[in-house]
Amino acid sequence: MQLKLNDISKSKFDSQNQWLFRGITAEIGPNDRIALIGGSGQGKSTLLRILSLLEPFDGGILQLDGQSSSASNPQSWRKKVTYVAQKPVMRSGSVGFNLRTVSELHNLPFQEELARRYMEAVGLGQTDWNKQAADLSGGEQQRLALVRSLMLDSQLLLLDEITSSLDPGSKQSVEKLLLEWVSGTANGANKAYVWITHDLEQARAICNQVWFMAEGCLLEKAETEGFFSNPATEQARQFIAGLQEERVEKQ
Amino acid sequence: MSNMALICTVCFVAVAAFISMKQKLGLEKEILIGTFRSAVQLLFIGYVLHFVFETSHPAFIVIIILCMILVAAWNAGAKAKHVRGIRSRIAIALACTEGVTMAILLGFRIISPTPQYIIPVSGIIVGSSMIVCGLLLNHMKREMETARGEMEMLLALGATEKQAIHSSLRRSVRASMIPTIDGMKTVGLVQLPGMMTGMIVAGADPVEAVRYQILIMFVLASSAAMTAMVLSLISYRLWFAKDARLLPLQPAEKP
Structure with missing residues (x-):
C-alpha cells in the first residue's frame, strides 16, 4: 500500500479564492503510524476526508498504489483507505446490526469471532449485541464505530480524533488494539494509519511520524521523537508548548 | 352558468382582498x-x-398531455433546483406513470378513448403525480441534511451510492405516498372530490359520479406509487457527485 499526495490543495468552503491549505506533498507507506496534529481549523479532518475520497480537492494528484484517484473506483478505494469520523454515527438498530454493516454491504460472511475479539479489546466485551446502538453512551458509540470500521480490514485507517470521548482506560485499550492492528497484515499487505489527535502523550505512544499542519500547509513531517524534542519550526514549538501548558493546567 | x-x-x-387589506x-x-x-x-x-x-385528433391529445407533463416537471423540479437533471427525471417518471395508467385504462376499456375522458383523467394523474414528486424531493432534501452522517459513514465503509442512500430513499418514498393513501381513507367522509362534485353539479347521477370517483382514487394510488418508485430509482444518483461523494449542502434559502 502506497498513498501519494502530490501538491494537494483545497480552497475554503465559503470563498473559493482563499486556500484552506495548499501544496501538500507526502507519502504514506506500509507500517507508517502517523500522528496528524495542528490547531483547529487547519483542515486536518478535511485532509483525511480528501484522502478517503469523501471530499473533493481543488488541486494536485492523489495516487493509491500508482493509480490516480480520478481513475479509481471510489468504492474499492474507500475499502482500502477508510475514514473513521470523530462523531460516531450509529445505524438505527442493534449493536449486532451495526457490527454486521460491512459484511452486509459487501456480501461477505460475518466474522463473528473477530468482532467479539475487537469488542473485547476496546472494553465492550460485556455489551449486549441486542441492545439498541442509539442507547449506548457517546464513548461506547465511538468504540463501536471503530470496531465497525475495523471489520472492513482496510490497509490504511484515517482516524479522526477517535478517542475524544473516551476515559483514559478505554483510550489506552483503543491505542493498544490499533497498535496490534497496524502490525498485522490485510490480505497480505502491511497496514498503516493516520491519526488526528490533540493529545501529545497519545501522539508519542502510537506514532512513529508526526505531520504538523499550520499556516495552510504541511509545515513539518518528522520522526516522532525528533519532532517533540527538537521541532524545526517556531510554530511547532509554540504549538507543543501550548498543549503542554494546557495539560499542566488540567492536572 | x-x-x-x-x-x-x-x-x-x-x-x-378585503381581509388581506384589513389585516395588513x-x-x-x-x-x-x-x-x-x-x-x-x-x-x-x-x-x-x-x-x-x-x-378529436390524436395529435392534439398527445400535445396537451406533453404540455401537462412538462409544466408539472418544471414546477416540481423547483423543489430541488440544485440537483442537476432532476427536471428531466421527473418528466420521465410522469410520462411512465401516465403511459402505463392510460394503457391500462384504455386497454381494458375502462374509459372510452375520446378526448373528453383522456384529457381530464390525464390531468388528474399528472397533477397528483407532480405533488408526489414535490413531496419526494422535499423529503430527500431534508434527508440529505439529517441523514448525511449515516450516508457518509456507509460510503466511508465502501458502500455504493444505492446502498448509502437506500434508507433515506425508502423513507422519502413512504412520505410522498402517505397523503394519497390517507386521502383514500377519508374520501367521501371528509372531502367530496372535485371531479365527483363537478359531475353531480353538471347533472350526472351521484352513483355514476361515485363510480368514476372510485376509479380515480385507485388510479391516484397506483400512480403515486409508480411515480415515487420510478423517480427514486432514476434520480438517486443525482444526489451524488460523479466519484460517489454526496453533493455539498445547499446554503439555507432566504425566507
Whole structure:
C-alpha cells in the first residue's frame, strides 16, 4: 500500500479564492503510524476526508498504489483507505446490526469471532449485541464505530480524533488494539494509519511520524521523537508548548 | 352558468382582498395576480379543450398531455433546483406513470378513448403525480441534511451510492405516498372530490359520479406509487457527485 499526495490543495468552503491549505506533498507507506496534529481549523479532518475520497480537492494528484484517484473506483478505494469520523454515527438498530454493516454491504460472511475479539479489546466485551446502538453512551458509540470500521480490514485507517470521548482506560485499550492492528497484515499487505489527535502523550505512544499542519500547509513531517524534542519550526514549538501548558493546567 | 353569475364570483376574491387589506397581510397584489391568472388560464384551456373535442385528433391529445407533463416537471423540479437533471427525471417518471395508467385504462376499456375522458383523467394523474414528486424531493432534501452522517459513514465503509442512500430513499418514498393513501381513507367522509362534485353539479347521477370517483382514487394510488418508485430509482444518483461523494449542502434559502 502506497498513498501519494502530490501538491494537494483545497480552497475554503465559503470563498473559493482563499486556500484552506495548499501544496501538500507526502507519502504514506506500509507500517507508517502517523500522528496528524495542528490547531483547529487547519483542515486536518478535511485532509483525511480528501484522502478517503469523501471530499473533493481543488488541486494536485492523489495516487493509491500508482493509480490516480480520478481513475479509481471510489468504492474499492474507500475499502482500502477508510475514514473513521470523530462523531460516531450509529445505524438505527442493534449493536449486532451495526457490527454486521460491512459484511452486509459487501456480501461477505460475518466474522463473528473477530468482532467479539475487537469488542473485547476496546472494553465492550460485556455489551449486549441486542441492545439498541442509539442507547449506548457517546464513548461506547465511538468504540463501536471503530470496531465497525475495523471489520472492513482496510490497509490504511484515517482516524479522526477517535478517542475524544473516551476515559483514559478505554483510550489506552483503543491505542493498544490499533497498535496490534497496524502490525498485522490485510490480505497480505502491511497496514498503516493516520491519526488526528490533540493529545501529545497519545501522539508519542502510537506514532512513529508526526505531520504538523499550520499556516495552510504541511509545515513539518518528522520522526516522532525528533519532532517533540527538537521541532524545526517556531510554530511547532509554540504549538507543543501550548498543549503542554494546557495539560499542566488540567492536572 | 350565465356570464352574469360568472362575474359575480369575483366577490369571493373581493372578500379575500378585503381581509388581506384589513389585516395588513400584504397579499392584495398576489390575490389580484392569482385571480387574473386563474381566470385567463382556465378560459384559455376551456377554449382549447372545446377545439380539441371538436376535432378529436390524436395529435392534439398527445400535445396537451406533453404540455401537462412538462409544466408539472418544471414546477416540481423547483423543489430541488440544485440537483442537476432532476427536471428531466421527473418528466420521465410522469410520462411512465401516465403511459402505463392510460394503457391500462384504455386497454381494458375502462374509459372510452375520446378526448373528453383522456384529457381530464390525464390531468388528474399528472397533477397528483407532480405533488408526489414535490413531496419526494422535499423529503430527500431534508434527508440529505439529517441523514448525511449515516450516508457518509456507509460510503466511508465502501458502500455504493444505492446502498448509502437506500434508507433515506425508502423513507422519502413512504412520505410522498402517505397523503394519497390517507386521502383514500377519508374520501367521501371528509372531502367530496372535485371531479365527483363537478359531475353531480353538471347533472350526472351521484352513483355514476361515485363510480368514476372510485376509479380515480385507485388510479391516484397506483400512480403515486409508480411515480415515487420510478423517480427514486432514476434520480438517486443525482444526489451524488460523479466519484460517489454526496453533493455539498445547499446554503439555507432566504425566507
